[in-house]
Amino acid sequence: MLEIKIPKEIEDYEPKLAWGLTTKNIISVAVIAITAIPLYVFGRQYLSADELQWIIMLIVAPIAALGFFPKWNGIKLESLLKNWWNMNWNPQRRRYGEISVFWLARAEIIEDDLNIQRVQARIDKKSAKLAKKNVKKSKKTQKTKK
DSSP states (O other): OOOOOOOSSGGGOOOOOBTTBOHHHHHHHHHHHHHHHHHHHHHTTTSOHHHHHHHHHHHHHHHHHHHHOOEETTEEHHHHHHHHHHHHHSOOOOOOOOOOHHHHHHHHHHHHHHHHHHHHHHHHHHHHHHHHHHHHHHHHHHHHHO
16 A cells, blocks of 8 residues: 655655755755865875865765754754854844833833922912912902902
């Protein structure tokens, strides 16, 4: 009986291009060949074959990891490397600023005090106007009584 593997997540599906390899796998194999072959050909003159093979394996291992391991802790290696690059070489400018809760409460208290003073000033102006009117009325009434 034929079985078809259906991925649970649609994002997990990667189409196979050739020989059961995805596009990412084929690109990584090509990059490995482009780096390893010239290193071996030109490095034979300077190092023994054993040393050269170890050096080539150390150089090629990250490329192979990038091409053949799909995810690490649920994150694709391309996005992991991109985030690492941005974190280390393109840092954001961060401005230091601290506003404590007490400072905010103090600002609110000051604003409340200012509002109370404004209201009190309005009341004082109105009461002063009323007092002037009352003085004028009382003077008029005193003149009329005399």
